[in-house]
Amino acid sequence: MSRVAVIGAGAVGTYYGARLAQAGHEVHFLLRRDYDAVAAHGLEVRSKDGDFRVDAPHIHRSSAEIGPVDWVICALKATAIEAARDLIAPCLGPKTRVLALMNGLGIEEQMAGWFGRARMFGGLAFTCINRGEPGVIHHIDYGALAIGHLDDDPAEVAAACALWDGSKVTVSPAPTLREARWRKLCWNIPFNGLAVTAGGVTTDVIMHNPDLRAAAERSMREVVAAGNADLEAHHAPIRLPVDIVEQMMATTDAMAVYRPSTMIDFVDGQPLEVEAIFGEPLRRARALGVPVPSLELLTALMRTLDPARRR
């Protein structure tokens, strides 16, 4: 059994931490505003796969109180990346591994600058999880994780996946983390971007509106081009699937009414993950000379619409 710290106990962090606790790991949650509620009532996950509770979770108000662990799961919002360093550092021992369960590009690289590359992993959560009242998480759909290692070390990827053995989370290895990150962006850039800039709409509105649907597809093709150029520049062994656009459009057609995370933040007046999801991909596309006019415009609009900048 491993000792695990969950830094950033929002919906995603709490859910996956609770799944590890359910599997018998010693999971420590860093909590702020929900501390008292969880101290009183524990954690509760209402899941489409069956509800469960973590009755006396290890909860803490500071990372120093947690101390060194085997695994740090960092599920902060990408907008809080600057705070991540100080929140994670107290949990690090010589062999601690760090899994960034966050959106966007460049997160693992930035953390590697602080903590070294060898211990850095990236996780991609394909899931629909919302917060309920304090201490309650609603697991609505999906839930799989893909995990890659920053240097794509196969033994490290296997170790990261092994952590989840015996848990109810389906984990798949991402042999090339860079490819996995871009693959997720192929969806997040068009759909998170259009959901916000079209005024705060759900994915079904985009799919059923011919203009927005075409805009999503154009934007996605730009991301595929930029991602493949980035993979090529880094001599990655794989490229994005040739039919990824058709696949993702079909998947999204099949999805129920869905509120992308950035759209939820926008409607709630919360900071948007603009730089991780839009700004960094845009910078890479520009550096690689890949034309991404939709991404240029979406990024400009997202930066302006970001409630964090309008305050």
Added chain:
Amino acid sequence: MSRVAVIGAGAVGTYYGARLAQAGHEVHFLLRRDYDAVAAHGLEVRSKDGDFRVDAPHIHRSSAEIGPVDWVICALKATAIEAARDLIAPCLGPKTRVLALMNGLGIEEQMAGWFGRARMFGGLAFTCINRGEPGVIHHIDYGALAIGHLDDDPAEVAAACALWDGSKVTVSPAPTLREARWRKLCWNIPFNGLAVTAGGVTTDVIMHNPDLRAAAERSMREVVAAGNADLEAHHAPIRLPVDIVEQMMATTDAMAVYRPSTMIDFVDGQPLEVEAIFGEPLRRARALGVPVPSLELLTALMRTLDPARRR
């Protein structure tokens, strides 16, 4: 002196109609909601060039009451184009000319389909005019008109300009109406578009934000390319000025805080002139094979954000 009908007596129509009345023309205003106020108090223009009044204006509740005139000035919103036919028709005699003082592309062509090409003119108002209380117009800045003829007949253009002799409006002939329309779109597409999609911002916000400014410039270059392709396809004798982008950016830098008309409509929850300013230029660009990715995305967003569609 001419007999003139003003159809669409919003800020722009009323202002230019009042200027013609001031110059001694017999100007008839079609009014709806402001009829009673204007009947009681007349028209008042509070102008940076000096306030003036039209004390007993000819006002009417129907076009039939006006009957045939020498000039129809149609200053309806482009979103009301379908209503224009029935509103204008009763004012037409065999020699009546029609000046469309409206935004966007394709207005004169559509009216020509109803009334014939020979009598169709387009006017471009470079001005900042707002409505005040009913019957009161605030003329804040600028005020010049450019007028062209749908078939670019020089004698007709001269006749149209001559109407304004003796008035306080500076009128310049537009020898190629198509070029004049595209020239205005070079400004309206980026600035009206971004002012709305960035959340309802003024032009100075766009100019001072590096992302939005770059987006405005990119969008403008697309419009220049589309406009020049359209001019070439129609064997027009001129093209858009080579330095138009730099000129317009400099002009806009020099402007005070400005609220583009579409942004005002957006903030007020009124229908947006999407098809005239965005949709028709986009259709022409596509037909001509000119890539306009920013215009594609702006049009998709504007159509979705249009309050007329969200009702």
